[in-house]
Amino acid sequence: MVAEAGATGEPGDPLAARREVETLREEVNHHLHRYFVLDDPELPDSEYDALYDRLVALEAAHPELVTPDSPTQRVGAAPASTFVEVRHDTPMLSLDKCTSIEELAAWETRCRRLLDEGDEPDYFCEPKIDGVAVSLVYRDARLVRAATRGDGTTGEDITANVRTIRAVPLKLAGRDVPPAVEVRGEVYMPLSGFRRFNEWATAQGERTIVNPRNGAAGSLRQLDPAVTATRPLSMFCYSIGEIGERASHESRHSAVMEALRGWGLRVNPWGRRQASLEDCAKYVNELLAVRDGLDYAIDGAVIKVDDFSLRDKLGQVTRKPRWAIAYKYPAEEASTVVEDVDFQVGRTGAITPVAKLAPVFVGGVTVSNATLHNMDEVQRLDLHVGDTVFVHRAGDVIPQVTKVVLSKRPSDARAVHLPSHCPVCGSAIERFEDEVVARCNGGLKCQAQRKERLRHFASRHALDIEGLGDKLIDQLLGEGLVDNPADLYRLTAEQLGGLERMGAKSADNLLAALDTSKRTTFARFIHALGIREVGETTAATVAARFRTLDRLLEAELETLQEVEDVGPVVAARIVEFFADEANRGLARELHETIGIAWEVPAEVPGESLPLRGQTWVLTGTLEAMSRNDAKARLTGLGAKVASSVSKNTTVVVAGPGAGSKRTRAEELGIEILDEEEFLARLAG
Structure with missing residues (x-):
């Protein structure tokens, strides 16, 4: 039944007004669900608007009838001055990643190794939405809190902003809704909404949104919910958390998804239960085939063990569950035209050619610039201004030109040449025979x-x-x-x-x-100085070896070359850097005058280095410390840290995402530690 939307005036009988308001709320919520959750509207917009306007008028005339879960109350909170921190009762975990079917199979092998004989896992697959992870808390079926994932343990309260998203019900439906439940999902900006918003912003002279994910994240962090309400946001729910007792008595994830759908929450239609790894592999390829036709950006698929009892057996490592993995798709590609090539100057004077492109939408972003790396790459591509090229986002982050379509080269295409002088300071540009990169010789002028x-x-x-x-x-x-x-x-x-x-x-x-x-580590300090060829890893190794600035300043070429992973080229760069009195003076000033300081670890006598003579390999992702910090800890204990696994390897530390190196270690019978075991070994 549809409430009478064309009535004029307000009911004189308070009871009649209450009945009409309740009926209207039910009708408006029903049509919101049909439109934003099921994508299957029953009414034209004009009829829905009439229903909604009637409800607004009635609530204005009878403010005592307004309830927090009324669809008219999605926007109402005053602008906030800041966001309040929220602690998640159950951490919001991140996922291990893989990029090939072979790595996916290796993940399943690791899972089966931890399960009992006779355990036969099946799986649940769903798109990996490129949005913002959020937590929704419902009590007595009403939305009472929404929060960002944050660091997984602590997020920010964004309740007022999430209430403006019409795909998120303010009140859950159904008879089996638990008294308290936490629902987790991904807020995203539909691609169609992203394009419409940017068209509107351009017409109004307003700032456009860079990409849909940034649009979703920025919209959720608006201090004024009224601004969020103008943004085209939606949400897919993908799991439940726990509050008090387990919020769902279902034994499988697939059943939980059906429960969420029954409560009126939006669940991705591509979520499917799969019986085997082979079925998961087919799903991954099917989803990739339809990726370009979806109205939301995805960067892969998520594969989860469906049975909760098997998940409990598998457990988790640090902040990542063993029972789920994200399959990442290759970067997206698109074709466009090179309109010009500019030359940018880097920290060490490196000259980098950058292609100026006709704007093209690729990987969820409008791309107008792409790095060409160096002139050797320009020549390898045979790139000319005016060429049609293919562009992809490396790691879905950095735009790169991958191919020139020579058949489309126009007759007036212009070759690209390295300039003779710096485009910024006018100093000469030099290129040495032993270097790929050309450099401005102007230095710090x-x-x-x-x-x-x-x-x-x-x-x-x-x-x-x-x-x-x-x-x-x-x-x-x-x-x-x-x-x-x-x-x-x-x-x-x-x-x-x-x-x-x-x-x-x-x-x-x-x-x-x-x-x-000013309170940092010696490794960060060395890296911050900007010595050529000295990145994070080398800085950590050098810091572990020398420990103080005085020792590093006095280090000779031969001594530096003895340091693990510091070859003659890097050693020469370090000596050359500190031979310059300006650089030497700056380092001393920062440390001794400004007061940038770090904890100097106690020196360990050579004979008491417990890992001397051992070769360790780090692979996968570490959560408790960076890869460079782990390497510094190991080298400080006397170990050599290698980049590949061989018969000479002593131990492999395998975090989430460990692929071929872990497999190679298993084949060779080498000891493998997860991160928890690694930290325990360091502590012991």
């Missing part, structure tokens, strides 16, 4: 190199100075406030306050971040 040096110094894997981004670095250099990294620590609130879009609070936050960055 080149503003591009100074900027990139500051960017590197502040980056996440170096000193990790939060809030020091590109635009601010440009302003600091342009105003003459900084010239090198040490100058950052001499900035004052007054100086920062005079910069564009830098209020008092932002200035205080940056100064606090600079102060925090």
